Amino acid sequence: xxxxxxxxLQNQCEHLIRGIPNNILTRWIVxxxxxxxxxxxxxxxxxxxxxxxxxxxxxxxxxxNCANARTFSIYLRSKPIRRMDW
Numbered sequence: 198x199x200x201x202x203x204x205x206l207q208n209q210c211e212h213l214i215r216g217i218p219n220n221i222l223t224r225w226i227v228x229x230x231x232x233x234x235x236x237x238x239x240x241x242x243x244x245x246x247x248x249x250x251x252x253x254x255x256x257x258x259x260x261x262n263c264a265n266a267r268t269f270s271i272y273l274r275s276k277p278i279r280r281m282d283w
Contacts, residue, residue, distance in 0.1 A: 211272075212246075212270040212271060212272055213243075213270075213271045213272065213273055214270065214271045215248070215268070215270040215271075216248075216268050216270070217268055217269050217270070217271065218267070218268060219247060219263070219266045219267055219268055219269050223269075224245070224269075227243050227245055227271065230243055231243055240275055240276045240277075240278060241273055241274065241275050241276075242273075242274045242275075242276070243271050243272070243273065243274075244271070244272045244273070244274045245269045245270070245271060245272075246259075246260045246269060246270050246272060247260050247261040247262065247263050247265075247266030247268075247269045248260065248261060248266060248267075248268050248269060248270055249261070249266060249267040249268045250265050250266060250267070251265050251266070251267055252265070253265060
């Protein structure tokens with residue numbers, strides 16, 4: 198983003214993968230990957246945003262409730278690095 202109109206959005210990336218079917222298996226896979234990332238002390242996590250509503254519309258944030266979504270997108274979230282001051 199070249200504009201400074203929305204500075205809080207400049208550090209956010211686009212989706213990694215989109216159009217993943219919203220079912221128990223795919224949600225479980227993303228959950229397991231996050232558990233493995235946490236065990237390996239990674240500062241990154243995968244975040245799901247549900248898309249393509251079955252009926253109705255989107256929320257004001259542009260996503261859909263899990264129960265009403267056909268697909269979801271995966272985004273990468275990073276935690277800030279904790280520094281140890283000894």
